[in-house]
Amino acid sequence: MALHSMRKARERWSFIRALHKGSAAAPALQKDSKKRVFSGIQPTGILHLGNYLGAIESWVSEHTQLSWILSCMVRLPRLQHLHQWKAKTTKQKHDGTVGLLTYPVLQAADILLYKSTHVPVGEDQVQHMELVQDLAQGFNKKYGEFFPVPESILTSMKKVKSLRDPSAKMSKSDPDKLATVRITDSPEEIVQKFRKAVTDFTSEVTYDPAGRAGVSNIVAVHAAVTGLSVEEVVRRSAGMNTARYKLAVADAVIEKFAPIKREIEKLKLDKDHLEKVLQIGSAKAKELAYTVCQEVKKLVGFL
Numbered sequence: 001m002a003l004h005s006m007r008k009a010r011e012r013w014s015f016i017r018a019l020h021k022g023s024a025a026a027p028a029l030q031k032d033s034k035k036r037v038f039s040g041i042q043p044t045g046i047l048h049l050g051n052y053l054g055a056i057e058s059w060v061s062e063h064t065q066l067s068w069i070l071s072c073m074v075r076l077p078r079l080q081h082l083h084q085w086k087a088k089t090t091k092q093k094h095d096g097t098v099g100l101l102t103y104p105v106l107q108a109a110d111i112l113l114y115k116s117t118h119v120p121v122g123e124d125q126v127q128h129m130e131l132v133q134d135l136a137q138g139f140n141k142k143y144g145e146f147f148p149v150p151e152s153i154l155t156s157m158k159k160v161k162s163l164r165d166p167s168a169k170m171s172k173s174d175p176d177k178l179a180t181v182r183i184t185d186s187p188e189e190i191v192q193k194f195r196k197a198v199t200d201f202t203s204e205v206t207y208d209p210a211g212r213a214g215v216s217n218i219v220a221v222h223a224a225v226t227g228l229s230v231e232e233v234v235r236r237s238a239g240m241n242t243a244r245y246k247l248a249v250a251d252a253v254i255e256k257f258a259p260i261k262r263e264i265e266k267l268k269l270d271k272d273h274l275e276k277v278l279q280i281g282s283a284k285a286k287e288l289a290y291t292v293c294q295e296v297k298k299l300v301g302f303l
């Protein structure tokens with residue numbers, strides 16, 4: 001159980017992008033209005049970035065220290081009422097692990113350890129962000145103004161739905177391989193997934209998320225990848241049935257992903273460059289995290 005939690009904690013640390021607009025040696029206290037954007041993502045298999053895991057492993061122990069301090073400031077029912085905990089434990093046969101329960105606190109530590117001000121997230125993380133905000137405010141109230149209260153950055157596509165079940169979100173861990181379009185999918189795979197996307201028996205293309213969730217999801221994806229408004233993409237689909245429309249959207253997605261895929265392929269061939277980027281990022285993040293962690297420890301009386 002403990003090992004499982006640790007692996008999870010490590011695994012979830014796939015990618016950290018801390019865009020520092022200040023100097024590398026930015027002071028821990030953000031007295032100015034500089035923004036610091038922090039984002040995270042689970043890895044699920046695409047671990048071809050050389051010594052990436054090695055580089056981030058040590059941060060995890062720093063992150064876990066702040067996580068421990070924050071976990072002493074949150075009451076059990078607050079975590080037990082989180083949607084994601086409830087949804088995941090309902091699906092499992094057992095009661096759920098402590099690691100899964102406290103995971104949002106560890107995520108709060110990820111964010112606060114860099115004094116992040118903005119966090120781009122999907123809708124599923126909004127409740128977790130509210131926990132982060134409460135923790136930051138609670139800490140500041142007790143120990144004095146210290147953490148910025150980070151804001152969520154939500155896009156128009158804050159909840160992309162599964163192509164097989166438009167009542168569910170698109171998820172990397174969906175066992176139905178046709179439900180999720182991966183950035184690295186081949187054009188043939190993307191076409192096949194859109195062709196099999198669940199819609200309904202009406203052949204006209206309309207946008208009606210409540211009444212026609214499947215086709216509306218595809219329309220929303222189309223608008224997002226083309227940069228057009230929903231009204232405009234619906235207008236342009238006039239005369240097309242949903243079967244043809246799905247293929248047109250597949251083409252737009254293929255076109256959107258093409259330069260990203262090319263860049264991934266290019267980067268995969270340049271391991272030295274990747275390692276350098278990781279080393280520089282890791283050093284910057286360590287420096288920031290170390291200072292904040294030390295200050296937190298002083299404030300709470302550990303040092």
Ligand SMILES: Nc1ncnc2c1ncn2[C@@H]1O[C@H](COP(=O)(O)OC(=O)[C@@H](N)Cc2c[nH]c3ccccc23)[C@@H](O)[C@H]1O
Nearest residue numbers: 039040041042107110121122123124125158159160169170
């Ligand atoms: N169908 C969808 N539609 C729209 N947005 C979506 C969809 N699926 C996922 N997202 C968003 O993508 C980000 C990464 O998802 P993960 O599940 O890997 O994301 C996770 O599991 C995080 N716990 C990883 C994490 C760890 N520490 C952090 C600190 C800050 C932000 C994120 C993290 C998330 O923003 C998620 O909301």
